[in-house]
Amino acid sequence: MTGTSGMKRILIVDDEPNVMRVLKLMLERAGHQVRTAADGLAGLEMARAEAPDVLITDIQMPRMDGRELVRTLHAEAPQRGFDIYVMTSMTEREEREWVRRIPRVAFLEKPVSPRQLVACLARGLDDGNEGAGHVGS
Template identity: 50%
Template sequence: MKRILIAEDEPHIFRVIRIALERAGYDVEHARNGEEALAKLKIQFPDALITDIAMPKMDGRELCRRIEEEIPDRQFPIIISTSKTDIEHREWSGKMQNLTFLEKPASLRQLIALLAELLDSSKGTQRGHL
């Protein structure tokens, strides 16, 4: 079963996504902010990470920067869920590989389809331990 880590500070949003992903056959783990997500990533890589941009303690942008800096051999895809569509978000992410933006409002079907596509295209993804 593919394991998905979701970094989301809004409990009700996490619950909705978790239910949809579990119904689609994924194992789901939760991080309430970027700090918690990074700590979990340093223990074991998920098959994919879904993160919000706006979170307390460490936002999604900083989380991605820290992943790039501290986990340079990462092979899992990252989906960034954001309501902001401005070019600023795309510029900071320009050097990162295996990173996809999902603009809100997106349906759960869109999220599941994107996740399946990304996981299918990265069949060589390895789970890692640091």
């Protein structure tokens, strides 16, 4: 993963510039290296080019939504070495269910507390679970 410093390479994929800016600033202040992508297709290309330590994605985005981004990454690399956090304001059960079926993926309900997110990143997700389900609030 990363060195002893705890610094992680994080890729944030979100089409809302304000959300991306706040998360990027908070995560950089916590000592992480952050890259951003404005939609799932750009995020997929970036993750393929250089796998992050953590991917944080929204669900509703243009070109490729977060659901498709996560499913594509999982299909291409089922043993991928990074955690994925899915952010959404949608709380329907079906949104929670698909996240649970993919290993090392957690559902984050918007609004996401940056402080809580930093704590989640420090803990990481359990490699052995069958999808991390819901994190936070």
